[in-house]
Amino acid sequence: MTWTYHAMRATTRQWLHRELPLSDVRLSPALSGPYSLKARIEPEYGDLIGDDGELVLSEWGTLVFAEASGQIRGGGIVTDTKIVGQELDLTIDGFTAYPADMPITSTLTWGGKTEGTTGAGVDPFDVVRAMWDHLQAQPDGDLGVTYTQNSTPYRLGAWHNARRLDEDGELDDDPKAVQDPPIPIDKVWDSKKGKKPTAAQGKDVYWRYRLPWWDAIDVSQKINELAKQVPFDWREHYAWADSSKEDVVMELHLGYPRLGKRQSNLTFVEGENVTGLVPINRDGSDYYNTVYGFGSGEGSKQLRQSVSHRDGRLRRVKVEGRPEVSNKAALRAIAQDELLRTLHLADITQFVVVDHPNASIGSFDVGDDVLVENRRGWQPTRLWVRITGFDYQPETGEITVKCSRSDRFRYGGA
Known part of the structure; x- marks a missing residue:
């Protein structure tokens, strides 16, 4: 199988090189993670050094794609270079590495007092696509990434203006009292069985899901958090746009319940x-059959979720501290994932x-x-x-x- 490597300017999508002389190549696709490509160029090539003496392959400015048998097999963004004499080592990370450490700079909102009176929350896939749209709408931020348009039955958000509940989950004696904080949805919503909570007297119940800019939300972290909470898979997909091979499609594949x-x-x-x-x-040092997840809060008010499985072995407990998690469903999903990881030995x-x-x-x-x-x-x-x-x-x-x-x-x- 013959491999060919292509380089493109990320911001203009102009080709820089159609046959990069890469060696020692290692290609690494990943599930719910960015593609990785590591390679070396040796010795120096004059057409890879600009008139200003700078490398043509610039960090966070160059896309590299790997082709075999006429198909794009993977690629990504040049994120790191290392020069030792005439050796140039390249680290290329898939396009899903771009959102890492990138904040939301404008508040994203779904539902609200008007639009939130119908339905029951927002689909996590709509949130993921909106965050990507937000990043790609910024100057020099458009990678040309597209996304699958599928959906999930899971819904994010919280009910506002619901009548307050007492400690037993029953309606408060005061019909005007409003539940605070709002009642979270955060589950697979059954449109036939699901019901809105009772509204406080004089109020209209509505749902809302908001990602405020002042929370300094890291887009990559939020996507990974949602992927564990729902859960869902994602992976990168690369292909030629058409038979002319003049452009490349980079598409984020989202999969529920899995890919x-x-x-x-x-x-x-x-x-x-x-x-x-x-x-x-068979690593017994990493075996546990009970997991306690501790989230945000302090003392007796700290968020806590636990999962366990009795399997005939001694009880082994692992504590998973996630102080950044303030959502019960997300924390329980984290604890469940950790239990599945540590329960089986072989x-x-x-x-x-x-x-x-x-x-x-x-x-x-x-x-x-x-x-x-x-x-x-x-x-x-x-x-x-x-x-x-x-x-x-x-x-x-x-x-x-x-x-x-x-x-x-x-x-x-x-």
Whole structure:
């Protein structure tokens, strides 16, 4: 398989180079994380140095794309360079690295006293797309990223003007008393069974979800928080815009309840299409069957959520401190994710295959579930794992698959 690498100016989308002389390339797609590409250029190339002596490949100014068999396989933004003599090492991060440390500078609001009188909150995917729209609307911020237009049944927001509830969750004796803070929605909303709370006397109940600029919200952190809370997956997608190969589509794929599929016709077997031995990890130091999540607040008012599973072993408790989380649903999701991660001992976290017909590049992707068989050693194992990423070296054809057992993931709030 022949690989070609292209460089484009990020702000103007003008081509800088159509055959970058990259070597020691390592391509790493990821599930719910940015693509990674690391490479080297050696020796010096005159057409990669500008008239002013500066590098043509500038940090946060250049896009690089990897092409094989006529298809764009991945790419991203040049974020770091290192020069040692005639060696130029490049770090290229996928376009979803762009929102990291980027704040929302204008308040984003859904619902309110007028629009919030219908419906029951905002779809998290609409929030993600709006935050990306906000970033790309700024000067020199338009990467040309597009997004899938699918949806989720989960709803974000809070009910305002609801009648106050007492400690038992019953309506307060004072019909004019308003619940403060507002009642959160933050769940999968059933339009047939879901009901608005009772309005305080003289008030109209409405929902609102707001991301205020004064909270200095980091867009990347907020997307990751929502992805855990709902939960949902996301990944980057790259493709030629058309047959002329003059432009590239960069699309954010959002998936609820998940991305990827169960690859029932593809098995990775040690000694067949897996090179070397498949490590089976059984790390008891990281085993817990109860997780307490502690969120914002202090003392007895601190937000707390716990999840547990009785499995015949001694009780092992892990405390997960997340003082930045002020939402019960988000905190419980974090605790649940941590329990799934630490509950099962046997796990396969990576294995190595070589690009060939039985496991060719393109036959599996991040997010997919695949069956891995370890037939030798102390504990022959057949385990379904979910691919969370992989490192691919085009020069050798070797693929290091990164994964974790499939039952450590939850979908759609399950």
